Amino acid sequence: MKFSVGEIVTCYEMYGDLRIVKSSAIGLITKSTLYNNDNTPVYTVFYKGNNILFEEYQIEKLKK
DSSP: OOSOTTOEEEEEEESTTSOOEEEEEEEEEEEEEEETTTTEEEEEEEETTEEEEEEGGGEEEOOO
């Protein structure tokens, strides 16, 4: 997996599958799992006061 639990990242909410950014914010990864045992990493991120699932393409390491 590219990211680890406890890492602070930038998250991007998208409009459907269009990959057009709806909003972005900083979040904290609280859990990482593989979706349907399909080797597709999915991360639970504490984002805007809620735990939300994000795929790897929706997350970036926070730039310093």
